[in-house]
Amino acid sequence: MQRLFITLGIILLIVGIAWPLLSKLPFGRLPGDIYIEKENFTFYFPLTTGILISIVLSLIAWLWMRK
Numbered sequence: 001m002q003r004l005f006i007t008l009g010i011i012l013l014i015v016g017i018a019w020p021l022l023s024k025l026p027f028g029r030l031p032g033d034i035y036i037e038k039e040n041f042t043f044y045f046p047l048t049t050g051i052l053i054s055i056v057l058s059l060i061a062w063l064w065m066r067k
Helices: 002-022 047-066
Strands: 034-037 042-045
Touching: none
Parallel strands: none
Antiparallel strands: 034 042
């Protein structure tokens, strides 16, 4: 459990440091993300982005469990 928390902390630290570069990636604006804008209403649901992130995290977890 300690190894998991240390690893998650390191990952969060790396993401926090790299955030200015990561914000320039097209995540959140992929085809398939739902974005509806009307006069007084804006709805955004990152469907494709969520699926892509889920696949990547699942692959990382699968590779980690194989060790």
